[in-house]
Amino acid sequence: MAMTVKNNMPAKRTLNELDRNAKAMQKDLAKLSSGLKIRSAEDDASGYAISERMDVQINSLEQDNRNAQNGGAMLKTAEGAMQSTVDALRTLKEKAIDSANDTNTNEDRAIMQKQFDQIIDQIDDNAMTTYNGKVLIDGSHNDGITDVATHMTNQNLAEDTTGETSLLELKNRNGEPLRMESSDTITVSWVQNGKTNTVNMPMMHETKTYNDDYDEFDPNSQEYFYGTASYNVNDLIQLAGGTWEYDDSEGKSVLSGAVVELVQNDDSSYIGQNGFGVDVHTADNTAGITFKAKTAGIAGQISGFTISINDSQGNPRKDVNKALEFTTTIFAENASEDNAITLQVGTKANQAVKAGFSDMRAEALGLKTPPPVETLSIATQSDANAAINVLDNAMQRVLDQQTKTGSIQNRLEYTSANLINSSENTQAAKSTIADADMAAQMASYTKNNILMQASQSMLAQANQNSSSVLSLLQ
Template identity: 35%
Template sequence: MIINHNISAINAHRQLGANQSATQNSLEKLSSGLGINKAGDDAAGLAISEKMRGQIQGLEQAQSNAQDGISLIQTAEGAMNESHAILQRMRELAVQSSNDTNTDTDRAELQKEVDQLANALTDISENTEFNTKNLLNGEFEGTFHVGANEGQNLSVEINDMSASALNVGGVEGASYAIASTAGAGLTNDTTYNVTKLDEGSTVRNNANSADVAVNYALQDDSGDIVAVSADGKDYQTLSASSSKEDLATATQSTDAAYAFADAVVSGSVEVNGSGVANATATATTGVDLADGTYTVVGTEHAAISTGNGLLNDKGDLVATSDDGQDWKSYSDANKTVLTTGTALQTAGAEITVGSGEGLNISTQKSADAAITTIQSAIDTVSAERSKLGAVQNRLDHTINNLGTSAENLTAAESRIRDVDMAKEMMEFTKNNILSQAAQSMLAQAQQMPQGVLQLLQ
């Protein structure tokens, strides 16, 4: 018998410590509900669980992203619903004006409403926003991140829904004159509108009886085409007026042409009493350039050392340009106020800023042609709404899939991370009893050395 080392007590104490540690571990799991509270509980399981948690949280955020995307689409589509209503009213007015029971005065009143409706279309395109992002002016190109990982995106573009983009309203911008070398065949003191022709349009060349491609045309007030051009510079008149529908059977005249110094592909052409034509082309306005007439000036102006400038009707210098094309605000050189397709460097030239003419229903023929134009605009808006509707339906399915994936991943992560309460309660009960038993046995082992005293008596 020995007394320096009570091996039985040491063993009982060790077992008691192990049982108490196991009991404490069970209490931690039972109180937190987690089977893994620290890396030591299950190192591999912790790593797998954290990776799954990243996926789950990413999927849940992707659901929120998709919902925000749907909200944006609904905002744009709702605005286009009103655009559709406006276009349908414009079409109704065009049909009404096409009827010759109306007088010129009646048609003038109908034209007023069409002009205001065109302005309303442009207002919708410029003012429809989502979180300060403009949606319908042609600038929106968005990416919706609808997944938990890199590259899981959906890109959406919304086209310009303004009146000018739909070809039912005037072009906001500046107009300026381009002189021509006069030919013959256009009527004096008459204005002709420049029109972009359909791709593949041709006319018959009278010189060699061959078909030639044309891209631009001059139309009179009745909507008839009287001259055509391939490049926008050389306009050849037709032997007889033609419509877009029978243009392929039209024949070019051999001795009538207008040669412009620069390409004229938009705006209008005005022929004066001397037979000289000036084209009113359209430029793009930027910021801080109010409607009105501006005059081009050169270095004769005291404030201009190089290039050209624009003076308003009060004689104030409002813009300058080094090349005559890109005009900057005089008060803020970082702001572009005007961009022209050709260089405007001739001192004394005038630039008129404002709205171009909109859809014309002031005559029976133009109103009749306007019906097709408006119908085309309606079809364009329909196509855009259909596209957005398809994206919205796709996002709906994406949200459902994300929810299912997040649910299944959560279940998988739960099996790794969460504790089985019933099983762990069994472990706790066992360890608790073992702790009590070990404590009792430790007390018994402490009594064993007392037997040595019997030998010492």
């Protein structure tokens, strides 16, 4: 090997090795101190991109979980307000049942009415419950719906019952005759916007039918046939607000002006359409008799409909009255924009749970009228009897909404558990890609440290070798 002094190539090569070892050791130190195998795109470009996307996903999942938990807290607040309303309705029904008992005087009922009114006011207070400034169950956060009329259905009567079936021919669901008599009396009570209305009628009503054979030149002829007939099912329903008038087109006396009407459809299980435009049928898809309020929305809702048949002695026909019970199958709603609360629980757009709250104010529950306010009455025995059905319907309405809210709460619990699991699995996947194997990294650091020390020693030796040239120059 030639002896040179201009270029010390052994030292140059040793210095390069020293520099490489120093850089490798610096990387090892950085990975050991951060615990990351991939700290930047320089370490692994594709691995870094995957790791960063996973990091964004993990942060998003954790925020989604916080959203779900906050949503659950909001729903819990709304459900608590509904439970308070259920408790209030329970007390109201107790008062109505008490007032319906004739051991009380009207003076006693007047006292009960005062307490009754205060509890109804409390229901309005419950509806104003807020969460983070949002009023929850006053109808301001309802789903997007159209105007809906009250629909009430009876499935206690025989399946072949129609609107034209005479009350004297009615049968129960088992096909057994109800055995009403022409001497019976009918009481129909309906409550509209908290106001109780009652009509009392005999089982038979006068009929007037035009005589087509009437001869205007015969003074002894009758222009009309007069007689009596029993009410049919349609007549019974239309007693709510209806009055008897002669109809030229029908050629006979008919009820007109009723606030309700029979639902006519070829499918006997059909009830009507809800606010979402979805057809509603009886739960078991068997026949039923359904009527609806003629006016849709809260203003026209029928919050209670009670039929009482008494015999000629004034005693209630219990089996008949039970068979003539109508229950609310579609509740009245005012048209509303879609103001439901959206709970973002996914990492992508539109991955959300929506929670809509129906109007739970006393007016919407049928317990009071719009201003000037008139509350549901229990001031008389008949009013109290009618109020019982109103409170049953109001209770059902609140429980339906409470059940819906509870189901969303339950769903959010599952959502939260899934988000936690997804976050954990994504974190594990990121760890596989980006986390440093500390044992392997420490072994690499130790190796590079030794190599660096060796390089330093060899650099000193290479520099020393160049000085041997001086012995030739002496």
